[in-house]
Amino acid sequence: MSECPPGEFCGPSVEEFFPEPILFLNTPFEMNRILLIRMLVVVVLAVIFWVATRNLKVVPTKGQVVFETITGFVRNNIIIETLGEKDGRRFMPVLFTIFFLTLGLNITGVIPGLQIASTGLIGQALIMALVAYFTFIYAGMRRHGFRFFKNQTVLPGVPIFIVPVIAILEALSTFIIRPVTLTLRLTMNMVAGHMLLVLCFLATNFFFVTVLVEQGNPLGLLGVGTFAFGIAFTALEIFVAALQAFVFTILTAIYIQLALADEH
């Protein structure tokens, strides 16, 4: 973008996600703007939960009702509805972490001044996908021992001569495709969303500043349209941020549930 010639429009590039490092230069802990935002989210999330859970009452206050509506949705509608009360409680902390960390990291994509989702960096999604992966394998192994792998790959009621083929496909789908799709779905949604927003607002800036003011061309009024699109996509991104957190969490819960189930 720095090499963008004056008077021309240059769209956003992948470099959006690779800003210059700011802290701990030339160490493995090298931090850029995005990683700073990630850690800021962690602190804010911790503070919100700390304050909200500090004094939960039997008869809730207004703030507590809001907090309980959100946590209750994750707790009951995602976790307990999928895993049941007993297993749901076992995996509640990890699923809560996945949901709220993902939601928090996603939502910075639309917060003015931050405006980038650190889940757009694949590392975060990969780590959470690996956690989900090992969690459901742990759950299955704990319940069924090594029979878990047979449960996951050999389906009952399949003709004997295609069992090996199905087994390979199932193994592929369960142990390779699942973490990959979890990772890519989250990261790419956030990358694409960010690109869309940047495109809209860069275009708005280009139309108003470059075309309308500098070149005096009334075509620059098109910026009104791109700005409107920017607003609309911002609203969409808020929805996507929550949706991706929901999808990641409920898929993890479903994978755990499938691993715990007796038969496939």
Place this chain on the structure above:
Amino acid sequence: MLTAFAVLAVEAEGEESQSLLLPALPDLIWGSIAFALILGLMLWRFVPRINAALAARVDAIEGGIKRADEAQAEANAARDKYLAQLAEVRTEAGRIREEAREDAKQIRAGLVEQAQADAARIVANAQVQIEAERAAALASLRTEVGSLALDLASGVIGESLSDDKKAAGIVDRFLVDLAASEKAQAGR
């Protein structure tokens, strides 16, 4: 779409060895730290507190319902006991009334019997007295009639009974003597 991103990634890698698909080390490190911190807090404090608060609420609601049920059961038991006592009291009262009626009947019967006995006794006494008086009267009459008869006979014998005038005089004199002696007796 995947291939498009792969191309993007390859292009990016070509320029600055940065990729959308290959995680950078700081990204992985800070991502792990972020996840570990939140997971730790969730495990240690947040999730237990949320569950405890919900459990407390469930307990409060169910406890309230249970207490209300207990109070209801208690009230029912008290009412049943009261009704049972009431029925008992009613039968007791009926029994007492019945007894009283029986007693009254007996007392009345006793009184009637006694009255009849008294009456019989009084009548018997009266008859005895009458009998005695009659006997006494009879006795005195007998003696008096005897003496009168003797007096009369002696008077008749003392005079000449062939003379009608004399006989009439004797009888008159006897009657006068009789009246005089009766008067004298009454004056006595």
